[in-house]
Amino acid sequence: MSTPKIDRDRLTARFWERKPLKKLTKPEWEALCDGCGKCCLNKLEDEDTGAVALTCVACRMLDDETGLCSQYPIRHQFVPECIVLTPDNLDTHAYWMPQTCAYRLLWEGKPLFDWHPLVSGDPETVHEAGVSVRDRTVSEFEVPIEEWENYIIEEPS
Numbered sequence: 001m002s003t004p005k006i007d008r009d010r011l012t013a014r015f016w017e018r019k020p021l022k023k024l025t026k027p028e029w030e031a032l033c034d035g036c037g038k039c040c041l042n043k044l045e046d047e048d049t050g051a052v053a054l055t056c057v058a059c060r061m062l063d064d065e066t067g068l069c070s071q072y073p074i075r076h077q078f079v080p081e082c083i084v085l086t087p088d089n090l091d092t093h094a095y096w097m098p099q100t101c102a103y104r105l106l107w108e109g110k111p112l113f114d115w116h117p118l119v120s121g122d123p124e125t126v127h128e129a130g131v132s133v134r135d136r137t138v139s140e141f142e143v144p145i146e147e148w149e150n151y152i153i154e155e156p157s
């Protein structure tokens, strides 16, 4: 099975500037994802300070060649704990989400970057801008959790 792509066809131009997040349709909401793959990296959270460190150890479902989830529509069959982000739970999750994530940016009232595929019209621009994890990850199958702290990285941005 090939990795599912993000469908950005047949959407109203710059819909994210015209409506609040809670008014977006499901296709609009899904299309906001820029395909960076950074939310699919495992993170380490400091219990005392709440600080979140990003690692390059990726979820077993991440396709490193595309930066996308390889089983997005049925991912919960394999990773039941994978979060389903919605306008209603963004408040809870925004703190750990990547600085460049479109959901976080809009939640913070910021514009999307010019490299966002919805703005550029090209799904490659997120990779060309150097903000995605494509070709930068190791699978969690290969690295035991006790060693994740050796794989901490700065967020590509």
Ligand code: SF4
Binding pocket: 032, 033, 034, 035, 036, 037, 038, 039, 040, 097, 098, 100, 101, 102, 103
């Ligand atoms: S971090 Fe945000 S924009 Fe990037 S893949 Fe995850 S949901 Fe999409």
